[in-house]
Amino acid sequence: MSIRDQIAPLEELATIDDDLRRLEEQIGKQRGSLEGMRAEAKVLEDRLRSDREMLSQMEKTRSELSVELRQMTQQIERSREKLARSRNERESNAAQREIEELRKLHRDREEEIERLNTATEAAKKSIDVTDAKHRNIVQQIEGTVEGTTRQLDDAESQRATRVKERELAVKKLPTTLYRRYESVRTRRPHPIAATHDGTCLGCHLTIPPMMFQKMLRQAEFEQCPHCRRILYYTPAPVRVPEGDAAEGSSTSSRA
Incomplete structure (x- = not known):
């Protein structure tokens, strides 16, 4: 099998691998x-x-503090009654101190309840925002799953087809060339490149003139010294001048 005969299956394999990489x-x-x-x-x-x-914990704590606050209010009222019934200065002073301590505790509980009220409102707003985001993302998932599943099935079907085609393409190549191809492919996504005029079309750098002269004989594949791709020679596409093409078209129409 000549080098010229190996180029087409090699290019076919590279195209399949490009498609498989895109599908993956x-x-x-x-x-x-x-x-x-x-x-x-x-x-x-x-x-x-x-x-x-x-x-829930904050609301429970607030409820407990509210109960405690009501109990303190009742205690303050009882202490006031005790103050009113005091018979001497000692009992009066004791009742007064008790009232002051209870008032201080009462103010502390009120402040704690106020802080909890503020924190509770902030928590509720945060929950509302998070809940809205969650509902939105769930709706996106529900709307995306069907379409994405269909696209995935299609892509995986294409991949399975290309994998089978790859197996056939590999069989068309000599084992040594395929191993060389795979070795380069581990480092380069597209492991082959052509040259028309001594410039590697993979990395667009000039290869040594002696290497290019050797490649013109198409005796074996080379590797680009710059990008290490498997390199082969193909003649440059023939470009027909626009004037000649227009003249040919005119002549054809006259005929």
Whole structure:
């Protein structure tokens, strides 16, 4: 099998690998997008659960403080009655101190309840915002799953087809050339390149003149000394001058 005969299956294999790489990227991107939305929904769910637990605890504490506040109010009233019934200065002073201490505790509890009220309102607003984000992301997932699943199925079907075509393309190549191709492919996404005039069309750098002269004989594949791609010679496409093309067209129409 001559070098010239090996170029076509080699190019076919490289094209298939390009398609497979594109399909893998497409599949990975679609799966990643869906998984990313699901992960974001999970984070929001965890945050909602944590915030709701914290809100529940704050409301429980506020309720307990409110009960305690009412009890203190009753204690203050009893202390005032005790003050009114005091029979001497000692009892009066003791009742007065008791009232002052209870008032201080009463003010402290009121301040704690006020702080909890503020924190509770902030927590509720935060929960509302997070809940809205969660509902939105869930709606996105529900709207995306069907379309993404269909696209994934299509891409995976294309990939399976190209994998089979790749197996056939590999069989067309000599084992040594395929191993060389795979060795380069581990380092370069596109492991082959052509040259028409001594310039590697993979990296667009000039190869040594002696190497190019050797390649003109098409006796064996070379490797670009710069990018290490498998390099082969193909004649440059023939370009027909525009004037000649127009003249040929005119002559043809006259005929």
